[in-house]
Amino acid sequence: xxxxxxxxxxxxxxxxxxxxxxxxxxxxxxxxxxxxxxxxxxxxxxxxxxxxxxxxxxxxxxxxxxxxxxxxxxxxxxxxxxxxxxxxxxxxxxxxxxxxxxxxxxxxxxxxxxxxxxxxxxxxxxxxxxxxxxxxxxxxxxxxxxxxxxxxxxxxxxxxxxxxxxxxxxxxxxxxxxxxxxxxxxxxxxxxxxxxxxxxxxxxxxxxxxxxxxxxxxxxxxxxxxxxxxxxxxxxxxxxxxxxxxxxxxxxxxxxxxxxxxxxxxxxxxxxxxxxxxxxxxxxxxxxxxxxxxxxxxxxxxxxxxxxxxxxxxxxxxxxxxxxxxxxxxxxxxxxxxxxxxxxxxxxxxxxxxxxxxxxxxxxxxxxxxxxxxxxxxxxxxxxxxxxxxxxxxxxxxxxxxxxxxxxxxxxxxxxxxxxxxxxxxxxxxxxx
Numbered sequence: 001x002x003x004x005x006x007x008x009x010x011x012x013x014x015x016x017x018x019x020x021x022x023x024x025x026x027x028x029x030x031x032x033x034x035x036x037x038x039x040x041x042x043x044x045x046x047x048x049x050x051x052x053x054x055x056x057x058x059x060x061x062x063x064x065x066x067x068x069x070x071x072x073x074x075x076x077x078x079x080x081x082x083x084x085x086x087x088x089x090x091x092x093x094x095x096x097x098x099x100x101x102x103x104x105x106x107x108x109x110x111x112x113x114x115x116x117x118x119x120x121x122x123x124x125x126x127x128x129x130x131x132x133x134x135x136x137x138x139x140x141x142x143x144x145x146x147x148x149x150x151x152x153x154x155x156x157x158x159x160x161x162x163x164x165x166x167x168x169x170x171x172x173x174x175x176x177x178x179x180x181x182x183x184x185x186x187x188x189x190x191x192x193x194x195x196x197x198x199x200x201x202x203x204x205x206x207x208x209x210x211x212x213x214x215x216x217x218x219x220x221x222x223x224x225x226x227x228x229x230x231x232x233x234x235x236x237x238x239x240x241x242x243x244x245x246x247x248x249x250x251x252x253x254x255x256x257x258x259x260x261x262x263x264x265x266x267x268x269x270x271x272x273x274x275x276x277x278x279x280x281x282x283x284x285x286x287x288x289x290x291x292x293x294x295x296x297x298x299x300x301x302x303x304x305x306x307x308x309x310x311x312x313x314x315x316x317x318x319x320x321x322x323x324x325x326x327x328x329x330x331x332x333x334x335x336x337x338x339x340x341x342x343x344x345x346x347x348x349x350x351x352x353x354x355x356x357x358x359x360x361x362x363x364x365x366x367x368x369x370x371x372x373x374x375x376x377x378x379x380x381x382x383x384x385x386x387x388x389x390x391x392x393x394x395x396x397x398x399x400x401x402x403x404x405x406x407x408x409x410x411x412x413x414x415x416x417x418x419x420x421x422x423x424x425x426x427x428x429x430x431x432x433x
Contacts, residue, residue, distance in 0.1 A: 112137065183275070
């Protein structure tokens with residue numbers, strides 16, 4: 001080699017594709033795949049055990065639909081107590097940080113895509129493997145869409161009544177728990193109209209004083225209970241002194257705080273909150289009284305303010321109003337002969353949508369849901385003494401993706417193993433020839 005001849009031995013490769021693949025190589029490593037699978041197993045294990053002490057949606061939100069979670073050591077103490085490895089009363093204080101479901105799932109998706117970009121070369125022999133991985137990607141994207149956009153609630157309709165809204169229970173969204181009960185004030189002083197002011201759940205949990213120009217009084221949260229039970233007060237035994245309320249239903253009914261419902265509870269699946277609320281007149285600064293607001297109670301008529309405003313208050317689940325309404329024409333509840341075990345229950349409803357000039361009757365039963373306006377209405381339950389029906393309403397834009405995922409994965413597995421079986425049979429035929 002002459003002195004003037006350029007030396008290309010150590011010349012860097014300026015191909016953008018080469019540099020990109022070099023950057024993706026660590027992300028595509030099999031070691032990362034194994035680590036992520038181990039982390040996901042630990043997360044599922046801890047999240048499942050957490051449902052012993054927490055509601056289902058709390059566990060889903062904290063563990064599986066979050067970027068990180070602090071796992072309490074007590075979760076593993078519960079597991080050890082099951083096998084009597086430690087004392088049943090053992091308490092393991094503290095917690096440790098751990099990647100959440102969004103983080104692990106996102107890294108798994110990135111790892112899979114990077115592996116295809118770096119290691120896998122397209123060929124007819126790999127169509128099966130590619131189909132399997134495509135199905136897995138569909139499944140992961142389906143969970144992402146469900147976690148962000150899915151809505152689930154109940155529509156309760158009394159016999160002969162009409163309802164046009166859903167009650168949204170506490171669910172899990174992209175940034176944690178959403179919805180939850182809200183405090184609603186309805187101004188009844190306007191004839192044939194109803195002005196409603198709603199205080200969202202996160203302000204109730206925060207507590208303190210809440211002020212809005214939409215109400216003639218300020219709201220002071222004396223005590224908020226995430227879950228509660230109620231009992232009647234025996235005034236003859238002078239139990240009223242133990243009560244925080246001094247006006248309204250709270251004078252005769254007391255709310256007692258309970259631990260939050262866990263995913264393993266048989267009798268109670270959701271939390272039923274209550275709150276003691278002091279209302280303060282803005283003009284005079286005087287207290288209008290301390291009321292009990294509870295999911296257990298219906299509307300409470302408040303003491304009118306000095307300007308004569310009549311208001312009703314209710315602690316209720318968040319509502320989502322619809323452009324259509326449903327009227328319960330007939331509810332049927334069939335039981336097995338000689339028992340109280342439900343055999344079948346169904347609701348004959350009248351669906352009305354003025355904007356579409358639609359007015360029709362339909363039947364919703366246990367195995368026959370109604371699909372309308374992008375939502376599915378299932379026959380879920382009924383009110384005491386068969387006074388009405390409870391429909392579970394689900395909107396999930398990604399509902400079809402798990403089914404497509406299963407079909408694509410099944411096709412890929414059949415294709416992959418079928419091609420290997422064909423190759424094996426050909427080799428055996430040649431060796432036997």
